[in-house]
Amino acid sequence: MIESFFVIILGIILFYTLFMNPIVGKCDNGxxxxxxxxxxxxxxxxxxxxxxxxxxxxxxxxKL
Structure with a gap:
């Protein structure tokens, strides 16, 4: 029961981090x-x- 609770919470955090705007973390050196x-x-x-x-x-x- 406790493991399921933590898996659900982790899933919510991962979904929000990966798919909700703004997506942070553009590494660009040119x-x-x-x-x-x-x-x-x-x-x-x-x-x-x-x-x-x-x-x-x-x-x-x-643009071509």
């Missing part, structure tokens, strides 16, 4: 943008403060 620019992906950020805001960006523009 290499990622060089790679996705070559493939045609463009970040939707208007300036560098939006680009490096400490969250994961999941929506990109695609």
């Amino acid at each position: 290499d990622f943008s060089r790679i996705y620019l070559q493939s045609g992906l463009m970040d939707q950020a208007k300036n560098t403060s939006e680009l490096y805001d400490g969250t994961v960006h999941r929506v990109y523009d695609f």
